[in-house]
Amino acid sequence: MKPAHYVNGAFTAAGTAFPLRSPVDGREIGTVPEASRETVDEAVRAARAAVEGPWGRTSVEERCAYLRRIADGIEARFDEFVAAEVADTGKPRDLAATVDIPRAIGNFRSYADLAYGRPERAYPTTVPGWSGSGRALNYTVRRPLGVVAVISPWNLPLLLLTWKVAPALAAGNAVVAKPSEETPSTATLLAEVIDAAGLPAGAFNLVHGHGANAAGEHLTAHPGVDAIAFTGASATGSAIMRNAAAHVTPVSFELGGKNPALVFEDADLEEAVEGTLRSSFTHSGQICLCTERVYVQRPVYDAFVEALAERARGLRDYGPMISAEHRDKVLSYYRLAVEEGATVLAGGGVPVFGDARDGGYYVEPTVVAGLPQTARTVREEVFGPICHVAPFDDEDEAVRLANDSPYGLAATVWTTDLSRAHRVAPRIEAGIVWVNCWNLRDLRTPFGGVKASGIGREGGEYSLDFFSEPVNVCVKI
Numbered sequence: 001m002k003p004a005h006y007v008n009g010a011f012t013a014a015g016t017a018f019p020l021r022s023p024v025d026g027r028e029i030g031t032v033p034e035a036s037r038e039t040v041d042e043a044v045r046a047a048r049a050a051v052e053g054p055w056g057r058t059s060v061e062e063r064c065a066y067l068r069r070i071a072d073g074i075e076a077r078f079d080e081f082v083a084a085e086v087a088d089t090g091k092p093r094d095l096a097a098t099v100d101i102p103r104a105i106g107n108f109r110s111y112a113d114l115a116y117g118r119p120e121r122a123y124p125t126t127v128p129g130w131s132g133s134g135r136a137l138n139y140t141v142r143r144p145l146g147v148v149a150v151i152s153p154w155n156l157p158l159l160l161l162t163w164k165v166a167p168a169l170a171a172g173n174a175v176v177a178k179p180s181e182e183t184p185s186t187a188t189l190l191a192e193v194i195d196a197a198g199l200p201a202g203a204f205n206l207v208h209g210h211g212a213n214a215a216g217e218h219l220t221a222h223p224g225v226d227a228i229a230f231t232g233a234s235a236t237g238s239a240i241m242r243n244a245a246a247h248v249t250p251v252s253f254e255l256g257g258k259n260p261a262l263v264f265e266d267a268d269l270e271e272a273v274e275g276t277l278r279s280s281f282t283h284s285g286q287i288c289l290c291t292e293r294v295y296v297q298r299p300v301y302d303a304f305v306e307a308l309a310e311r312a313r314g315l316r317d318y319g320p321m322i323s324a325e326h327r328d329k330v331l332s333y334y335r336l337a338v339e340e341g342a343t344v345l346a347g348g349g350v351p352v353f354g355d356a357r358d359g360g361y362y363v364e365p366t367v368v369a370g371l372p373q374t375a376r377t378v379r380e381e382v383f384g385p386i387c388h389v390a391p392f393d394d395e396d397e398a399v400r401l402a403n404d405s406p407y408g409l410a411a412t413v414w415t416t417d418l419s420r421a422h423r424v425a426p427r428i429e430a431g432i433v434w435v436n437c438w439n440l441r442d443l444r445t446p447f448g449g450v451k452a453s454g455i456g457r458e459g460g461e462y463s464l465d466f467f468s469e470p471v472n473v474c475v476k477i
């Protein structure tokens with residue numbers, strides 16, 4: 001699989017090639033073309049021609065049929081997509097095969113169903129004293145935004161790319177997508193599937209490359225872009241927002257997190273330990289929803305922390321960090337935690353496998369304790385397999401600790417007290433709160449964060465709302 005741009009219905013490798021490395025052992029596994037400003041401009045122009053031409057003339061039924069064909073196309077090449085996602089990210093194969101690729105298929109199918117069945121409102125109006133009958137009919141229709149820029153990250157490459165592309169296309173927009181420079185492969189396969197599905201040229205375009213001062217920025221600063229849907233770091237969101245400001249371009253942002261877990265004394269402790277192990281260390285902590293702060297009610301603190309640390313020390317089949325740079329960033333936080341006075345209860349360094357993986361970007365699953373809320377380790381997103389544990393005494397303190405963060409994306413609450421669950425969850429400053437579970441997903445629900453974790457919501461109607469403009473039509477009767 002050789003990563004390539006897909007512009008106006010044609011594949012091209014135009015641009016300077018940069019290396020693609022395996023996070024498992026550091027080997028070069030391919031090269032990726034860096035899209036120039038001209039290539040990005042060509043993609044935006046192709047998208048504009050499509051949305052003002054054949055793609056703009058499609059009905060919602062036709063677009064939903066295309067989405068179903070794309071889903072079928074991914075399914076038909078399932079193993080290729082799994083292999084490509086594993087090669088780029090180093091994640092365990094079962095994770096790609098049970099989460100990443102099935103969810104990409106699900107993204108297209110769920111939006112095909114939702115967009116097709118979506119009703120709009122109408123209001124029979126009577127305005128006493130208005131000339132004539134004083135009656136009118138108000139109804140709402142939705143127009144696509146036009147050309148949408150989609151910028152996606154490296155942790156769930158196909159899942160998060162398609163989470164935006166599917167609703168954007170369903171709503172009738174043309175898309176220019178720029179995946180992470182770290183993970184170009186499944187995006188290229190997606191372009192092949194979309195090409196085979198027969199969408200009009202320019203409806204979907206794909207450009208590869210880096211972000212700042214490169215393809216990503218060329219795209220988000222392009223005057224021909226009508227909206228930006230971005231998932232990535234909060235700092236990147238700020239940079240993109242500055243570019244978007246010049247043209248007042250609407251943005252949808254899914255950004256960073258520093259997600260808390262609250263474990264109450266009445267929790268099912270084994271369930272809470274198992275759930276927190278998953279929420280902290282799945283994909284080696286490289287999921288925006290992962291837990292990096294754990295607060296445990298004092299009576300069960302010692303038992304919980306000992307069990308979590310022991311389970312973390314026992315983890316074996318975990319993947320690497322995405323790059324040497326990210327590995328170094330995570331290890332710098334491991335060192336920082338100790339410098340700030342933390343006690344390391346599990347991990348804290350680099351595993352030794354005695355095989356090719358020692359050339360990769362692995363770090364140990366890590367549990368630390370003993371830091372104040374003001375510590376950088378407790379306030380800043382690491383985006384790796386580390387969580388900090390601390391005790392609390394009562395509900396109000398638990399909520400205060402959870403909310404004491406610049407982020408507000410997701411949280412987990414572990415308690416068997418139903419009333420407590422319903423009291424605490426709505427008080428947490430987050431977009432998503434799971435009770436006695438983690439990352440249990442219904443694609444119709446709102447997904448996104450508050451504060452530095454994002455702007456807007458994705459998922460279900462929320463995405464279709466972002467990717468279209470309501471127009472109210474009032475007809476005097």
Ligand SMILES: NC(=O)c1ccc[n+]([C@@H]2O[C@H](COP(=O)([O-])OP(=O)(O)OC[C@H]3O[C@@H](n4cnc5c(N)ncnc54)[C@H](O)[C@@H]3O)[C@@H](O)[C@H]2O)c1
Nearest residue numbers: 153154179180210211212216217232233236254255256288
């Ligand atoms: N909230 C969510 O749903 C969610 C999901 C996944 C990851 N994330 C966040 O993403 C981060 C990790 O992913 P990452 O390292 O790929 O993030 P990143 O912000 O470094 O890069 C994300 C994407 O933005 C591009 N980019 C970078 N700088 C840019 C710029 N100035 N202009 C335009 N594009 C630019 C990159 O090339 C990449 O495609 C973490 O902070 C994580 O929390 C959030």
Ligand SMILES: O=C/C=C/C=C(\O)C(=O)O
Nearest residue numbers: 155156286287288289441
């Ligand atoms: O990595 C951060 C975002 C994850 C999103 C999902 O897992 C999802 O949409 O189900």
